[in-house]
Amino acid sequence: MNDSVATAPTRLDGYAELRDYAAIGDGRCVALIARDGAVDWLSWPDLDSSTLFAAVLDQARGGSFLLRPDVPHTVARRYLPGTNVLETTFTTAGGTVRVTDALTLPDTASLAPGRELVRRIEGLSGSVPMSWSVQPRFGYGARIPIVARRAGVPVAVCGAEAVAVCAWDAGHPQCTADSVTARFRAESGTRALIALPYAYQEPLVLPTRAECEARLDHTTATWRQWSDDRTYTGPWRDAVLRSALALKLLVFAPSGAVAAAATCSLPEELGGERNWDYRFSWIRDSAFTLDAFLKLGCAPEATSYLWWLMHASQLTHPHLNVLYRLNGGTRAPEQALPLSGYRGSTPVRVGNAAAGQVQLDTYGELLQTAWLYTTAGHRLDADIARRLAETADFVCTIWQQPDAGIWEVRSSPEHFTQSKMMCWIALDRAVDLARRQLIPDRHSARWQRERQAIAEFVETRCFSERLNSYMRSAGSDDLDASLLLGLLHGYRPQDDGRLRGTVSAVQETLREGPYVSRYLGSDGVPGREGAFLACSFWLAEALAGCGRIDEAVSLMDQLVALGNGVGLYSEEIDPTTGAFLGNMPQGLSHLALISAACAIGEATR
Helix, strand or coil, X not given: CCCCCCECCCCECCECCHHHCEEEECCXXXXXXXXXXXXXXXXXCCCCCCEEECCCCCCCCCCEXXXXXXXXXXXXXXXXXXXXXXXXEEEECXXXXXXXXXXXXXXXXXXXXXXXXXXXXXXXXXXXXXXXXXXXXXXXXXXXXXXXXXXXXXXXXXXXXXXXXXXXCCCCCEECCCCEEEEEEEECCCEEEEEEEEEECCCCCXXXXXXXXXXXXXXXXXXXXXXXXXCCCCCCHXXXXXXXXXXXXXXXXXXXXXXXXXXXXXXXXXXXXXXXXXXXXXXXXXXXXXXXXXXXXXXXXXXXXXXXXXXXXXXXXXXXXXXXXXXXXXCCCCEEECCCCHHHCCCEEECCHHHHCCXXXXXXXXXXXXXXXXXXXXXXXXXXXXXXXXXXXXXXXXXXXXXXXXXXXXXXXXXXXXXXXXXXXXXXHXXXXXHCCCCCCCCHHHHHHHHHHHHHHHHHHCEECCCCXXXXXXXXXXXXXXXXXXXXXXXXXXXXXXHHHHHHHHHHHHXXXXXXXXXXXXXXXXXXXXXXXXXXXXXXXXXXXXXXXXXXXXXXXXXXXXXXXXXXXXXXXXCCCCCXXXXXXXXXXXXXXXXXXXXXXXXXX
């Protein structure tokens, strides 16, 4: 699929393919826009808030913002180069229209709304009949607003929230009890504008057209400047830059946290119940996140992220939660919403019960993140250094426990091999930080003893001589793609025979074409899932680490081609149909792409 080639948009049972969505954002929230011009997802005021539009989870009740020609048409899309501003071109028999969409970034030239969606409509040729409809549904579709006019502008109000529908040269908006609609003709050379300014517990600002136009241009210029400042010059540069921009969408600017994905409950199996809320920040992703920031020349983002990580984990120190809210909070109660789900995939969940699990790998991720930060030349303050040393002490007391593992299984806890490997990483990095006098070293001898004990456990109970591979858990006969992280994070040297054997075993057992499954065994949740994209990128990086460069490059070429028409990735892909599955845009998929591209680039120099 290539969105630069105009094709007719399609829907099945009212739902667009997940592959058909592009994302826009402003560092605080994200919207998904389908190829047919519908904004089907938008949570306001923040990325992890309830939604104004959630038609992707319930076409009837979720709410959306439709904007499209009233006659048959084809669609071509792209991001404006170097930006997260989306450009959609509709072509009809009578003419062509271009729509530019952005969640605008705040400027200092005017009194700006708290949040703002702007859609610019330009007639490029001929004359095209257009229609649009705004159906706001607050609180995940549960609360229908009252729509009335203020100073002639339609405003939808619901409790402490309000959104205005400002339109210029876009027809005469008609208000119904719960929506705003209009029709107009986009003539060649004309420009219309529709803006949705939003307020939460504050006065609603009604901007002028000039202010909206200026903020849209400012937003485009700001994104472009950010991209121009990126330093990556290696292979697959366009895909890496797009992944960096996708990752930037998931950075919650007020705190520096990075969300795992922008959405909740997009299914890992159509019609199934593997539907999770990913609008939290996982410690699991921290090392890849910091590494990507550093390799892309995003030092401010790297510093903000580490400080957020240490601030959030301070609340639970020395224990680490699996995930934290974007504001650093720890509450994430899981509940089901009364929505029909994407193409009947229920339950629709918000919150995430994984927050209460034990995942030992998180400690390795935290120490690895700090180690990467210092290796890049940054310093740790005394309080963070003390807490990191205490975290290493804590690992010494808990590493022998079973846990839920990196994949958050809902079956009984096990002694997952990857979790033990990451405990080894935690102590190994602590020893090195202490040796460099970056953290207190008074318990360094204990860390070295327990590190050796973990290695003996992994080497004697988690390795299969018959398969020449580490196994999913102690005494198991199953493989798990997360074992590749043992090589990528440095559990053993890259020329280690056991790790090389593990890479080959994962490739032979879990790979199908470019797709890699996480594992084949049970996990306590009914149903199946698609191939996990991050695992495919991890395999490409691991192959490069083993010196199998041609195989790594070939796999990477295939994976880069799997992105949707605007270069985004979800969490998973159906290997049979190529359909996107799971939440999107998915941070771990894009992080793994960046990491693999950088590693392969370094290996080929």
